[in-house]
Amino acid sequence: MMGTPQSGATVRPRKIRWLFSTDHHVIGLQYLALACVAVTVGVGLSLFMRLHLIAPDFVVPGHGPILPEDYLALVTLHGTLMLFFVLTTAPQSGFGNLILPAQIGSRRMAFPGLNAAGFWTTALALVVLLGSTFVQGGAAISGWTAYPPLSAIAAAGPGQGLGMDLWLGSIALFAVGTGIASVNTLTTVIRFRCEGMTWERLPLTVWAWFTAALLSLIAFSVLLAALVLLFLDRHAATGFFVPQGDVLSSVVRAAAVHGNGSPLLWLHLFWFFGHPEVYIAILPGMGLTSMLLANFSRRRVYAYQMMIATTLLIGGLGILVWGHHMFVAGLNPFVGTAFSISTMAIALPSAAKVLSWLATTWRSRPHFATPMLFSLGFVSFFVVGGLSGPILAQPILDQYLHNTFFVVAHFHLIMAMAGVFGLFAGVYYYFPLIAGRYLSEGLGRVHFWGTLGGAYATFLPMHMTGLAGEPRHYAQLTGIPNAAARLLAQTLPLQRHISYAAFFLAASQLPFVWNVIRSARWGDLAQPNPWNATTLEWHPALAPFAEEGSSSDEQIVAYCSPCAYDPGAGWAGFTPQWQEIPASNVKRE
Amino acid sequence: MAMVRMPWGLPRDASAHGVALDQHLILNLWIAFSLAVLAHMILLIGILLRRPAAEASERRRLLIEYLPLAALTLLFGFLAMRAERLWEETRYTGASPAALQVEATGMQFAWYFRYPGVDGTFGRTSAERVDPGAANPVGVDPADPHGADDMVSSELVLPEGREVDLRLIAQDVIHGFAVPEMRLKQNAVPGQTIHVHFTPTDAGTYAILCTQLCGLGHYRMQANLRVLTEAGYQDWLRKRQR
Ligand code: HEM
Ligand SMILES: [Cu+2]
Ligand SMILES: [Cu+2]
DSSP, X not given: OTTSOXXXXXXXXXXXXXXXXXXXXXXXXXXXXXXXXXHHHHHHHHHHHHHHHHOTTOEETTTEEOOHHHHHHHHHHHXXXXXXXXXXXXXXXXXXXXXXXXXXXXXXXXXXXXXXXXXXXXXXXXXXXXXXXXXXXXXXXXXXXXXXXXXXXXXXXXXXXXXHHHHHHHHHHHHHHHHXXXXXXXXXXXXXXXXXXXXXXXXXXXXXXXXXXXXXXXXXXXXXXXXXXXXXXXXXXXXXXXXXXXXXXXXXXSSSSSOSOOHHHHHHHHHHHHHHHHXXXXXXXXXXXXXXXXXXXXXXXXXXXXXXXXXXXXXXXXXTOGGGXXXXXXXXHHHHHHHHHHHXXXXXXXXXXXXXXXXXXXXBOOOOOHHHHHHHHHHXXXXXXHHHHHHHTSHHHHHHHTTBHHHHHHHIIIIIIHHHHHHHHHHHHHHHHHHSBOOOHHHHHHHHHXXXXXXXXXXXXXXXXXXXXXXXXXXXXXXXXXXXXXXXXXXXXXXXXXXXXXXXHHHTTHHHHHHHHHHHHHSOBOOSXXXXXXXXXXXXXXOTXXXXXXXXXXXXXXXXXXXXXXXXXXXXXXXXXXXXXXXXXXXXX | OHHHHGGGTOOOOOBTTHHHHHHHHHHHHHHHHHHHHHHHHXXXXXXXXXXXXXXXXXXXXXXXXXXXXXXXXXXXXXHHHHHHHHHIIIIISOOOTTSEEEEEEEETTEEXXXXXXXXXXXXXXXXXXXXXXXXXXXXBOTTOGGGTTOEEESSEEEETTSXXXXXXXXXXXXXXXXXXXXXXXXXXXXXXXXXXXXXXXXXXXXXXXXXXXXXXXXXXXXXXXXXXXXXXXXXHHHHHHO
């Protein structure tokens, strides 16, 4: 029934009065465009880092050699861009705006004007961040975690002056923008579900967006407060984070002006935000993966109710584990034990999700379309990156591994790569819905295999250089001939391999870029529900960019749970949520 | 312990507590590796084979959901407990009173090590007196008689086989005191004095790194740890104190 193309319903509009639109589809695309800018810059910066690590004397045309402060600015910008402007905006606000309302049978978000304001606040945050590279004293160099007193005292070195102020300003704007977006998401899910869309019938993606929005609201409020306190320490001589008698360059910087604060307060506030932040980044990908694995395997999501529960559980536990970033920070060692337990606990709902994915695909011989490939890649990275989590959760092991490249490997696999694979799966899956055309499957395959191989080749060996002792944030690995240089010199062959692999990984994105450009104009025209999906965003009356007038006032009703497939009937056997179920079949629900 | 070091590129261990730590780390790595392989095998078999359609039974549910979860709970619980024992041994209590007292101070971008001298007591320090130019990088107060015999060094020299009680201090920003070959890491936090203790077992020269981003010189904030025989250490101490 759904296989027949419907003329006109999905043809793209060509309107340029988009810029200040309050249409949530447009805002969703704007967020995605912003994330594209951020990811392009962010990847470029990481390549300069990798280049510098294997060729410290390389002269960047138009800039000169990369100085230590340049390297740290690169790390800081790279991390900030990727974590905030890519992994927080694209899955949550980008796809959230594009897809979420339709998935709950709504034609709008709760607060369209606020929604647009949220986007423009975020865009301004990006402009401020990028602008901070050009100010006197340079961009902030304190890493994305901005630990004080380094970040609290301008005299602490380059990158702690105006650049740091701008960094704080940018992140504060970002926090405001994200707060707005979260309120919008929460209200939309609570108030705008269509008739029949009960909580148990919500697609897992909606549950993920909902949980991530809850977390965002809590976490970003705390971050915003922390940013304000740090700003006051910098400019109003308060002493939240700077202890008395802080000596910088042999000068006491914090006797009279600052009170008697503690940098540890920042660590608590920051990581109370920082850990939930990584779940905010990954939850939408987890939700999407669950739905796509089911769709392409033509199976129900295994243990659907439990998947809802684990999503909420991960969110709930997620705000109780921040101390695992602080095992060696100078807290009472008993605290380490407590956070070790809460962190081990969160591994279990995560493992439950993996089990559901494995059970859903088990001997299903799925349809290997590109979105499915990326979902499978997501599972792979989630498993490989996730399994080092319990290792790092053991304080005794973390006292060896903390701030080494082992950690960099861990978070790049689970957060960066799994997160990005979730995004790619979303782009390939929703492209027909948004653009009315298919992306090329061939190019998609090249992109998938290149990225999968490149990512493993880049990030797996980082575990080993980390075990060998390579610390993070080192602008150079060897320099002064001493014991440290001898220790780190061992890793150099592997370092070279990692850098080449990183270049390969970046190059593997070219087929994707070409695919999007090419397919948007010349791709094959898509059918209305090309993946035979069950969720409401594929409802013919909800097509996002339907031509003016064609979007009917038809009432949207959800008659059943998502993921109702009939495995026996192959690719065509499914019951979309908007299809009335014959009375004789109701008991199947 | 050659078996322990070989496959993962861990540097040699030269500390008393490191042996157990390494074994536990290697165990963890093997478990993680095996679970990753297992999950990928299930995933690959699952997507390459088709099953004759059959609905999930309650027993099957038990088998693929609760059983593995229970097993993982036990496994992670076991690992956490083992790790906890080691953590507790090294961190819950301080060094023995007989341990060698040394103070390590981190500042942008150097480590300084202070020995209490023959009186066994550190002299008072104050922030105002910090002056590396005048050979007083940690700000020892000349008015305090305990400080008169304090000795400050830019390398950490320790006797082998004797426990060290290290007091960690930072003057300016947070630094990370790390000695990979001693399997030791602890931040030095301004405004706080943090104690860690360990026992070097093998003579040799080891790397001291800074592992907490502390400014542009972070990557070169390094020092040497020289572990000497007891006699060699006494010799070094005598020469330095003269
Ligand atoms: C081509 C792919 C990538 C490469 C080669 C790469 C490489 C690096 C390198 C070399 C560092 C510095 C590590 C250090 O010295 O501490 C780093 C840090 C980081 N990366 Fe990536 N990265 C890539 C992609 C990503 C992605 C996609 C994300 C997230 C979406 C990400 C998030 C981060 C974060 C949060 C940091 C920490 C920054 C900080 O400590 O301030 N990276 N990356
Ligand atoms: Cu340092
Ligand atoms: Cu440092």
